Amino acid sequence: MLGWLFVSPPERRLLGASSRRAPTPWVIAIMTFTIMLIAATGLALANTASVLSSAIEARFALEVPGGGAKLDQLSAMVRSSPGVTTIEAVSEQDMRRTLERWLGSAAASRDLPVPALINFDVSPGTDIKPIETRARTIEPASRIVSHRDSVAPLLRSLTLLQVVAFGLVLLLSAAAAAAVVLAARGALDTHRFTIEVMHGIGATDLQVTHLFQRKIAIDAFIGSIAGGAAAAIVLLLLAGGAAFAGELTGGATLGAWDFLILALLPLALTALATWVARMAVLRALRDAL
């Protein structure tokens, strides 16, 4: 299957001197570098969204306006409700102390209505309606807010960014493939005479194609490994920053599978370039007699 890759030195010489000075490895290296960084960003975003989503999936807040006089009674009701796993009551005073960081002394003003909160998590499948109904019998103005609903716009933005990252990866891969087609056509033009001679003495299209396929596969491999290595260095340098970002997003970073996907990208790009070169050369040779 890969016999075309391993040929004798005389066959290697058929297409002349090495093409290291040709732009193909550089183009592939730049494409790989960019694709890997974009893919890493997309994967990190996906992880962030996943962590954020799972953290708030089952989290709700019971807002208790009017100073939270019945906070203890409400807390007891929520704690005893079926399906509630954790509960944390935040009094109005605690809320005002928190707001003080941003609002200063204005946070203590009675003109600013600040509710007390009861944050609670529920097990999957728990119906929230009965809890809210019971809460309203205790404090009619109370209401339950889903954290998921609050963060939904952010999650939608993260999803959109993932789609954009995936689209960019596809777009850059297509650009790399187009660059390979141009390189293959250029190589065919450069070696037109050799091809004519080879056809003249009975070489098949596949024999000729293998020469170009091998040349472009090697160029693409060198380029993608170089670009991949450069991207890996940049990702490592950014690791500190990523860890900081991870703190903000609940520890979302790249996992083992993500690194495996990133490591496979240069190889995938090499395989794509090789296949594209093969198709481009075979198609071009079909025009000959």
Added chain:
Amino acid sequence: MAAVAEFDSVGLRYGTGAEVLRDLDFRLRAGAFYFLTGASGAGKTSLLKLLYLAQRPTRGRIRLFGEELTEAPREAMPPFRRRIGVVFQDFRLIRHLSALDNVALPLRVAGAREEDIEGPVREMLAWVGLADRASARPPTLSGGEQQRVAIARAVINRPELLVADEPTGNVDAEMANRLMGLFTALNRLGTTVVVATHDMSLIEATAGAQLIRLDNGTIDDPAGALRTPSRPARGDG
């Protein structure tokens, strides 16, 4: 005797131009030696291109080695081309390959093992007087030396049909005789040889060779000696 090539009402034109070859009806007998002559522009090179399958006729039919190849798919061509040795007028050597690698190319294309290549190639280079130039590249060789490398490449595979376009145009008389001796030797071994040349002395010096005269794109063969036996000579009614 079996025919290596049979042309039946063959015509050839390039693009929308006038026909450069017209109404070619002839057969080349297996094991025969032919000289192809004619004035410049008579169509010798075009006829040779049809013979070594570099060109398809625009009309008529061509059978080679007993197979109808006029409309054969291009994938079918390589095995037939491997049975034909070609000496091009402009040598067509690959500049970045050594003389040895140029001569070895047909063997490699045919799938010969590397260990079976170098010996016969060096032997062939020695035969054409280039034993000491095996590693030289074409640009460093004289015209005559390039001609000999081209001839060595054409015959290394012991082709069934050897087609040569002015093969002695760039060599001195002694080398020309020697190369014709090689062609004659190959012919004795069963190779059908077709040599396009203007050199009448070569033709006269080659016993038993048959002459094909091309005149303005048609074969001048009033006696019908080259025609397929079952076909009447043109003008015979």
